[in-house]
Amino acid sequence: MKARLPQGYGGGGASNLQQIARQAQKLQEEMDQVTKELEAKEYSATAGGDAVKATVTGKMEVKSIQIKPEVVDPEDVEMLSDLVIASVNEAIRAAIADKNERMEAISGGLSVPGFI
16 A cells, blocks of 8 residues: 655655755855845944944955054053954954844745855
């Protein structure tokens, strides 16, 4: 005796695979477009009450660092270094969060290796 599958399951064969392949290709194209948009964006963050401002691109590259003159203290270079690091890291976190949010919106939370 053969088992029967409910209507709508199985039997699609090659046409179902072609449809899945088209959907995957469309998803990849959407992700590529969003990636290009995100790479063109800039993300900024500040530290020390706006004493240091870092700007990074969507490619995770530091574009600029602005330091207010009043925070430059030759006696406390370590504090300035900490502020620079904090602002750069926060800007990078913002860029990553934006990318993750946009990609999740496209993929519906689906995690497919090679797509993201």
